Amino acid sequence: MRYVAVKDLVGEEILGQDVLTSDFVMILPSNTVLKPEYIEKLKELEITNVYIKDKEYDEQIFVLKFEAEQYFKGKVKEIIEHHTYRHNEELVQLSEEADNVISSIIQEEDVMDKVYDIRNRSTDIYEHSLNICSLAVLVGLKMGLSKEEIHDISVGSLLHDIGLRYLNMEYNNQDVAKLSDADLIEYKKHTVYGYAALREENWIGNIAKSIILYHHERLDKTGYPLHASQISRPVQIVAVCDTFDELVCGIGCEKMKVYEAIEYMKIYKNVKFDADIVDVFLQFVAVYPAGTRVLTNEGEICVVLRQNNGFPERPVLRLMEDKTGETITDGTVYDLLKKRHIFIEKAID
Numbered sequence: 001m002r003y004v005a006v007k008d009l010v011g012e013e014i015l016g017q018d019v020l021t022s023d024f025v026m027i028l029p030s031n032t033v034l035k036p037e038y039i040e041k042l043k044e045l046e047i048t049n050v051y052i053k054d055k056e057y058d059e060q061i062f063v064l065k066f067e068a069e070q071y072f073k074g075k076v077k078e079i080i081e082h083h084t085y086r087h088n089e090e091l092v093q094l095s096e097e098a099d100n101v102i103s104s105i106i107q108e109e110d111v112m113d114k115v116y117d118i119r120n121r122s123t124d125i126y127e128h129s130l131n132i133c134s135l136a137v138l139v140g141l142k143m144g145l146s147k148e149e150i151h152d153i154s155v156g157s158l159l160h161d162i163g164l165r166y167l168n169m170e171y172n173n174q175d176v177a178k179l180s181d182a183d184l185i186e187y188k189k190h191t192v193y194g195y196a197a198l199r200e201e202n203w204i205g206n207i208a209k210s211i212i213l214y215h216h217e218r219l220d221k222t223g224y225p226l227h228a229s230q231i232s233r234p235v236q237i238v239a240v241c242d243t244f245d246e247l248v249c250g251i252g253c254e255k256m257k258v259y260e261a262i263e264y265m266k267i268y269k270n271v272k273f274d275a276d277i278v279d280v281f282l283q284f285v286a287v288y289p290a291g292t293r294v295l296t297n298e299g300e301i302c303v304v305l306r307q308n309n310g311f312p313e314r315p316v317l318r319l320m321e322d323k324t325g326e327t328i329t330d331g332t333v334y335d336l337l338k339k340r341h342i343f344i345e346k347a348i349d
Helices: 036-044 066-081 092-106 125-142 147-159 162-166 181-187 190-198 206-214 233-249 258-267 275-283
Strands: 002-005 026-028 049-052 293-296 301-308 311-321 333-335 344-348
Touching: 026 036, 066 092, 066 125, 092 125, 092 147, 125 147, 125 233, 125 275, 147 206, 147 233, 162 190, 190 206, 206 233, 233 258, 233 275, 258 275, 293 311, 301 333
Parallel strands: none
Antiparallel strands: 002 049, 293 301, 293 344, 301 311, 311 333
């Protein structure tokens, strides 16, 4: 399958997955042939991206399978939207769902060795929390953390932005850097609000509580709310995953391409973020997700077909245009683990 922008659809593509609204109402089922009128309707409903079938991209690998992701996203949304300040009975269910997310990840074969396609997505806050949960769990597993720590990382990730519900300002689709001074002060309180709402709860561990309070702290003391530099490893794991996902989704900042977000994490490794955590994180994140168009050092334009496990910067490519600009349709494939002289210079928007 390929994840494509609705604006780029031309008609006759076949849906690879159901198209759902934010409330999980089905608009179009998988295997639907996309007629022009369907595409226009998707645009009217502000559906920006869909999956379409393409046998060349069937090997895209995500941390959570689509069905599991949709289920967990729905559960997280249902639980959190029923929650009101200090009425935390409903939130206890998230502890169980956190364990279900962990189980869904670890039951996958070779989960520790795969390179995963992290896609640019919308700014849906529930999908953001779930994605951080799955990424942070994977980092924690790779770093050998205990079961208890992994559980707390999962719960803390699902609840890390609960304080946003208590803000007296509009935070959706906002670039934090462009907020007024008053709104920025209020926005930065969301970590404190979330922690205050849950600190007396016995069902949530201290690590998870620390994640809620400290996930925006940085090693160079540029974070908030306390400008702390002594940050526990579980909190730092969530901070790395949270920052990366915010960058690729455009949450609180200008959206970046995946390779740009990866470069950002490399630049601030050992400055804002723990180097060991960043290194582990980048081991399983594909620099160029399947479907990305890239320019090689040979001057050719290719599209990424799939990843090579253990080598996130050396995927398998299909040649699209030669260096003269001529379209190539003979199905030439470059496996960059075998074609050592070929390198990706940049992604093409």
